[in-house]
Amino acid sequence: xxxxxxxxxxxxxxxxxxxxxxxxxxxxxxxxxxxxxxxxxxxxxxxxxxxxxxxxxxxxxxxxxxxxxxxxxxxxxxxxxxxxxxxxxxxxxxxxxxxxxxxxxxxxxxxxxxxxxxxxxxxxxxxxxxxxxxxxxxxxxxxxxxxxxxxxxxxxxxxxxxxxxxxxxxxxxxxxxxxxxxxxxxxxxxxxxxxxxxxxxxxxxxxxxxxxxxxxxxxxxxxxxxxxxxxxxxxxxxxxxxxxxx
Amino acid sequence: xxxxxxxxxxxxxxxxxxxxxxxxxxxxxxxxxxxxxxxxxxxxxxxxxxxxxxxxxxxxxxxxxxxxxxxxxxxxxxxxxxxxxxxxxxxxxxxxxxxxxxxxxxxxxxxxxxxxxxxxxxxxxxxxxxxxxxxxxxxxxxxxxxxxxxxxxxxxxxxxxxxxxxxxxxxxxxxxxxxxxxxxxxxxxxxxxxxxxxxxxxxxxxxxxxxxxxxxxxxxxxxxxxxxxxxxxxxxxxxxxxxxxxxxxxxx
Numbered sequence: 001x002x003x004x005x006x007x008x009x010x011x012x013x014x015x016x017x018x019x020x021x022x023x024x025x026x027x028x029x030x031x032x033x034x035x036x037x038x039x040x041x042x043x044x045x046x047x048x049x050x051x052x053x054x055x056x057x058x059x060x061x062x063x064x065x066x067x068x069x070x071x072x073x074x075x076x077x078x079x080x081x082x083x084x085x086x087x088x089x090x091x092x093x094x095x096x097x098x099x100x101x102x103x104x105x106x107x108x109x110x111x112x113x114x115x116x117x118x119x120x121x122x123x124x125x126x127x128x129x130x131x132x133x134x135x136x137x138x139x140x141x142x143x144x145x146x147x148x149x150x151x152x153x154x155x156x157x158x159x160x161x162x163x164x165x166x167x168x169x170x171x172x173x174x175x176x177x178x179x180x181x182x183x184x185x186x187x188x189x190x191x192x193x194x195x196x197x198x199x200x201x202x203x204x205x206x207x208x209x210x211x212x213x214x215x216x217x218x219x220x221x222x223x224x225x226x227x228x229x230x231x232x233x234x235x236x237x238x239x240x241x242x243x244x245x246x
Numbered sequence: 247x248x249x250x251x252x253x254x255x256x257x258x259x260x261x262x263x264x265x266x267x268x269x270x271x272x273x274x275x276x277x278x279x280x281x282x283x284x285x286x287x288x289x290x291x292x293x294x295x296x297x298x299x300x301x302x303x304x305x306x307x308x309x310x311x312x313x314x315x316x317x318x319x320x321x322x323x324x325x326x327x328x329x330x331x332x333x334x335x336x337x338x339x340x341x342x343x344x345x346x347x348x349x350x351x352x353x354x355x356x357x358x359x360x361x362x363x364x365x366x367x368x369x370x371x372x373x374x375x376x377x378x379x380x381x382x383x384x385x386x387x388x389x390x391x392x393x394x395x396x397x398x399x400x401x402x403x404x405x406x407x408x409x410x411x412x413x414x415x416x417x418x419x420x421x422x423x424x425x426x427x428x429x430x431x432x433x434x435x436x437x438x439x440x441x442x443x444x445x446x447x448x449x450x451x452x453x454x455x456x457x458x459x460x461x462x463x464x465x466x467x468x469x470x471x472x473x474x475x476x477x478x479x480x481x482x483x484x485x486x487x488x489x490x491x492x493x494x495x496x497x498x
Contacts, residue, residue: 142337145337145339147331147333148331149350149354150326151325151326151330151331152326152327152350152356152357152400153327153354153355153356153357158354162339162353166339166341169341242380243340243380243381243382
């Protein structure tokens with residue numbers, strides 16, 4: 001409970017600044033609606049927003065799982081083959097350096113304007129941070145541990161599963177913590193550009209129709225969802241890579 | 247420690263090693279170690295002591311010369327499971343409990359599993375009650391004890407220790423030295439200890455090999471024998487100081 005106090009204070013200060021700026025600068029309701037109007041819009045459309053949010057979370061988590069799994073898989077290949085790493089790293093860097101907004105038309109062209117293109121966009125954003133983190137983790141395995149297992153006659157596969165994978169977990173979680181909010185960003189951008197479902201679509205649609213309280217409400221829901229997913233990942237990290245901060 | 251066996255556990259003959267073409271680390275090094283004996287390598291910093299341990303362990307290949315363990319040429323694949331190397335910091339897996347760490351060697355086929363049971367090993371090193379603790383919950387001395395426990399659940403022909411107690415305070419060093427002697431005596435393995443401490447070398451070893459500055463070569467071999475057991479009481483005796491002085495005078 002004590003840990004919640006600074007978080008609640010932070011939210012209260014932000015809400016206070018929002019209202020103070022809005023009232024102080026006499027901003028019109030359509031540009032900067034009051035928190036009461038935003039809360040009202042959220043209440044009125046609660047059922048609808050909940051379903052759209054679930055849709056976006058589904059796309060994000062699917063993209064996160066696929067992108068992270070691919071990132072880990074390619075990191076394993078990087079460890080196994082220097083040639084593959086030298087051949088594939090520049091390509092991975094090029095994908096990372098290309099803005100998602102520039103790739104989106106291609107992704108929509110290939111995968112349609114439905115759920116699949118959003119999953120793909122989320123995957124693309126998740127792939128690189130997980131690849132780098134997992135590769136660094138696998139590479140930085142304590143050499144003494146590897147030598148110890150080698151002396152016991154461990155096979156390469158045993159060293160991989162008993163030493164390299166557990167050693168990589170703390171670093172992998174650092175990558176996953178970067179990737180998870182990115183997954184949400186990928187899905188929302190995809191929905192914003194071309195979709196008929198999801199919270200990104202709600203933001204775009206309410207923006208066109210100047211339903212700004214609903215737009216801000218949907219925006220708040222995306223941010224809050226990102227925070228909750230991030231906290232859930234931290235809990236998982238504490239359970240799985242429990243030795244990290246000790 | 248047994249001193250009556252003539253068969254050699256380790257023979258190093260004319261061993262030379264260089265890092266690259268220019269950095270000659272060891273040159274024409276020869277020494278031997280009998281079964282069930284402990285040999286200590288001492289010498290100035292950078293003389294190649296750790297390199298010798300890594301060569302014997304098969305982690306490096308000599309430029310020339312020969313290393314034989316129990317009479318056969320030490321090829322890395324054959325050494326697996328039979329030689330144990332202890333590095334300067336206790337190598338424990340942080341994601342495993344102490345018990346899991348001790349059980350580790352038993353998970354590999356090449357390791358001779360006829361050593362002590364895990365319970366016996368834990369009792370020998372005095373870590374009862376800490377079986378489910380993780381390494382970060384143990385002190386430096388306790389981690390070292392866990393490493394010793396891991397040593398005795400498997401049967402090793404040769405144990406290599408590279409500055410094994412360097413991270414411990416003086417009291418813990420003596421305590422661990424005493425424990426090591428007890429374990430070595432009961433499990434009857436041969437051991438090579440690399441150390442900066444002449445006192446530690448004299449206390450633990452049957453034979454001290456003094457090395458020159460780089461490129462390391464054998465300056466002198468000195469056999470150590472004390473009447474009576476090697477306990478911490480020995481550290482206060484004149485005969486111990488005399489041996490330490492002898493070794494010190496041999497150092498370049």
